[in-house]
Amino acid sequence: MELHQIIKKALITEKSTIARDAQNQYNFEVHLRANKIEVSRAVEKLFKVKVLNVRVMNVPGKKKRTGKVMGERRSWKKAIVTLAPGNRIEAMDGV
Numbered sequence: 515m516e517l518h519q520i521i522k523k524a525l526i527t528e529k530s531t532i533a534r535d536a537q538n539q540y541n542f543e544v545h546l547r548a549n550k551i552e553v554s555r556a557v558e559k560l561f562k563v564k565v566l567n568v569r570v571m572n573v574p575g576k577k578k579r580t581g582k583v584m585g586e587r588r589s590w591k592k593a594i595v596t597l598a599p600g601n602r603i604e605a606m607d608g609v
Contacts (some may be wrong), residue, residue: 520573521544521550524606525592540603544570544593551592561605564598 525541533539538550550568558565571594575587597603 515548515552517556517560520545520552521560526606533594535573536600538599540595540597540606542593542595544591546572546589546591548591548593550593553595557595561603563601563603566594566598567596569594575582 522543522545526542530541547553550570553570554565556570573590574590575590578585578587
Protein backbone atom coordinates (compact mmCIF):
# COMPACT_ATOMS: atom_id res chain seq x y z
CA MET A 515 0.00 0.00 0.00
CA GLU A 516 1.11 3.55 -0.63
CA LEU A 517 1.43 6.08 2.19
CA HIS A 518 -1.61 8.09 1.12
CA GLN A 519 -3.72 4.93 1.04
CA ILE A 520 -2.75 3.96 4.60
CA ILE A 521 -3.66 7.33 6.17
CA LYS A 522 -7.07 8.38 4.87
CA LYS A 523 -7.72 11.53 6.91
CA ALA A 524 -7.01 13.27 10.18
CA LEU A 525 -9.73 13.23 12.81
CA ILE A 526 -10.34 16.68 14.27
CA THR A 527 -12.66 16.56 17.28
CA GLU A 528 -12.75 18.30 20.62
CA LYS A 529 -11.36 15.20 22.34
CA SER A 530 -8.54 14.80 19.80
CA THR A 531 -7.60 18.48 20.12
CA ILE A 532 -7.26 18.13 23.89
CA ALA A 533 -5.11 14.99 23.46
CA ARG A 534 -2.97 16.78 20.89
CA ASP A 535 -2.27 19.70 23.22
CA ALA A 536 -1.81 17.69 26.43
CA GLN A 537 -0.10 14.46 25.30
CA ASN A 538 1.15 15.16 21.74
CA GLN A 539 -1.26 12.55 20.29
CA TYR A 540 -2.84 12.76 16.84
CA ASN A 541 -5.85 10.78 15.57
CA PHE A 542 -6.20 9.43 12.03
CA GLU A 543 -8.64 7.32 10.08
CA VAL A 544 -6.58 4.57 8.47
CA HIS A 545 -7.06 1.75 5.97
CA LEU A 546 -8.88 -1.30 7.38
CA ARG A 547 -5.95 -3.63 6.64
CA ALA A 548 -3.21 -1.29 7.92
CA ASN A 549 -1.27 -2.40 10.99
CA LYS A 550 0.67 -0.43 13.61
CA ILE A 551 4.01 -0.66 11.81
CA GLU A 552 2.57 0.58 8.51
CA VAL A 553 0.78 3.47 10.23
CA SER A 554 3.94 4.45 12.09
CA ARG A 555 6.08 4.44 8.92
CA ALA A 556 3.45 6.37 6.96
CA VAL A 557 3.16 9.13 9.59
CA GLU A 558 6.95 9.42 9.90
CA LYS A 559 7.47 9.71 6.13
CA LEU A 560 4.49 11.95 5.33
CA PHE A 561 4.91 14.44 8.17
CA LYS A 562 8.66 14.00 8.90
CA VAL A 563 8.24 13.41 12.65
CA LYS A 564 9.38 10.74 15.14
CA VAL A 565 6.61 8.36 16.30
CA LEU A 566 6.83 6.83 19.79
CA ASN A 567 3.64 4.77 19.97
CA VAL A 568 0.67 3.77 17.80
CA ARG A 569 -2.64 2.40 19.03
CA VAL A 570 -5.24 1.15 16.54
CA MET A 571 -8.86 0.23 17.04
CA ASN A 572 -11.70 -0.98 14.86
CA VAL A 573 -14.79 1.21 15.06
CA PRO A 574 -17.95 -0.72 14.14
CA GLY A 575 -20.56 0.91 11.92
CA LYS A 576 -23.67 2.26 13.60
CA LYS A 577 -27.12 0.99 12.75
CA LYS A 578 -29.31 3.66 11.15
CA ARG A 579 -32.93 3.63 10.06
CA THR A 580 -34.10 5.00 6.72
CA GLY A 581 -37.87 4.73 6.81
CA LYS A 582 -38.76 1.07 7.30
CA VAL A 583 -35.34 -0.18 6.26
CA MET A 584 -32.55 -0.70 8.78
CA GLY A 585 -29.15 0.12 7.35
CA GLU A 586 -25.66 0.28 8.73
CA ARG A 587 -22.84 2.76 8.31
CA ARG A 588 -19.47 1.41 7.27
CA SER A 589 -16.95 0.16 9.82
CA TRP A 590 -13.58 1.91 9.96
CA LYS A 591 -10.22 1.82 11.71
CA LYS A 592 -8.85 4.58 13.94
CA ALA A 593 -5.20 5.14 14.89
CA ILE A 594 -3.93 7.21 17.82
CA VAL A 595 -0.31 8.21 17.16
CA THR A 596 1.93 9.54 19.96
CA LEU A 597 4.82 11.70 18.78
CA ALA A 598 8.19 12.25 20.44
CA PRO A 599 8.55 15.39 22.58
CA GLY A 600 9.33 18.42 20.44
CA ASN A 601 7.73 16.97 17.28
CA ARG A 602 4.53 18.47 15.91
CA ILE A 603 2.43 18.10 12.78
CA GLU A 604 2.25 21.67 11.53
CA ALA A 605 -0.67 21.04 9.16
CA MET A 606 -2.97 20.10 12.06
CA ASP A 607 -1.88 22.76 14.57
CA GLY A 608 -3.97 25.60 13.12
CA VAL A 609 -7.19 23.57 13.06
